[in-house]
Amino acid sequence: MPASESTALAVTEPPSSPPAPPAAGAEATVAPRTVAPRTSAPAVAVGAADAPSGAPAGAGPSRRRPEIETLRAAGGGRRRRPVPRWLRRASGPVLLLALWQLGSSTGFISAQTLTSPATVVTTAWDMIKDGSLVDGLLVSLRRVAYGLLFGGIAGLVLAVISGLFRAGEDLVDAPMQMLRTLPFLGLIPLLIIWFGIGETSKIVLVSLGVAFPIYLNTYAAIRDVDGRLVEAAGTLGLRRLELVRHVILPGALPGMLVGLRYSLGVAWLALVIAEQVNADKGLGYLMMNAREFLQTDVITVCLIVYSLLGLATDMLVRLLEKGALSWRRGFSGQ
């Protein structure tokens, strides 16, 4: 259409001023009647409306000289300091570590409060050598894995039921929304009465913590799938199951992965609590043991292992997202 071409013309025009002033003048005289110029000369109207951006409306025919900005190309050109991203990201934690070591070395932080990073490293090495760390780690990992499995499946199945079917929503969603408000860590006494102090009660606690974030996010994601896509796919003759498989579940996948990431955080939290309340093995047990003997170094090692585990699982999900959501063209930060 001529309108689009003339818009482009009008935008490129301002630097060369000669033909412009009459346009601005014309606009100024016509200004009170707002809509009128449209039919007569769209190019002029658009150009004049664009030019005095920022200037008050009836400022007069004099054209403001635009401020010129030179845009720097983001890629391709030679950058001055090609510091790799991972190095830049590592600088914060390294600085923190250095400060901690400095505080310990100067005696500002007493060993009873928090041992120095150097001691932590040697303690960790000792614990690895005598096998206590690996044993505890494996026990804890196993609990989280089972909890994720059971809780994840439960959350997913319930979310699919209430996401896909109205009847399912009526049946499942209301109880889930009610239970969700329950602080699940408060269930520990009850779980111990029901399942004893063995593995079961811990796995159940982790499962409970995992199920809700998965359920809530998946359910919301299913309901958030673009109805127009579902409609279009419907006209292509997809059967109901195919619709779920090709349209609804892939559409809900980003939300599901958010739920998975969130639930991983909750899983570790639930595990720490469960293992500290009662346990005879696992990382939490190591920590409780160390407390008896005021071994802040062991406690610190366990804490660091916990956070490394959290970090690792988070990275795993990120990797999963990168693979599964490669079709996305989202905003990736500046």
Add this chain to the structure above:
Amino acid sequence: MATRLLRPVTGSADGEPRLSGDLQPTGDLQLTGPERAVAVTEHESSAAVEVRGLRREFGGRAVIDGLDLTVAPGEFVALLGRSGCGKSTLLRVLAGIDLDVAGAVSVPRRRAVAFQEPRLLPWKRVWRNVALGLRGEDARGRVLAALDEVGLDHRVDAWPLTLSGGEAQRAALARALVREPDLLLLDEPCASLDALTRLRMQALIADLWERHAPAVVLVTHDVDEALALADRALVMSDGVISEDVAIHAARPRRPADPEILALRAHLLELLGVPTPAAS
């Protein structure tokens, strides 16, 4: 041509469970619906689209009210009308998406829709999108042929979000065509394209229509587009087809053809846009 009856009454005769799902009896027209529907089935071979006394309400306001429409097999019909007059609503009824209507509608069983937005699934590569729901032998081969026809053979494995607007529209067109429909429903397929791409897209539609010869209902706001492509231009207003203008000019159409120019002025006038040339 297998013509199927879409009847907005419960207990549909054609045994298609999807149809009897969301139906809602509306108004007194619903009473006459079945009788008219039976009358329509008798003519099923003669027309691709047969609509009688169609009525569609949104919250008590009838957007389509007593609409009749007949489209012959292989006929190209353009549907014009003011924004909000119910063109897309009619198209959705013809597509079988919207069954919450009264009246009788019969359409071919094989029908395909290209919506105003491409509506490609962003998580499936282009060819997978085109192949969606396609059954039978050598689906991929047919898909590649369709993509080739719309000039997208080089973007077969691309993600939809990386396509340009025109490419996405063409992919959507390929997705409709690969089904070899007897009725092709196009809702402003060129509206969001630039002037040049639009001309190319129109040429493509004309070409594909000539080769595959489906009946086409094309919704458009562009009188020139209607004149370039259609056998008939319909103007919709007040819930019915208010004008029916046959376009006999030979193809390929030239905009400067005096016959086309006269029709253009006439159509613009019908649409309420008086032109200097219309005197």
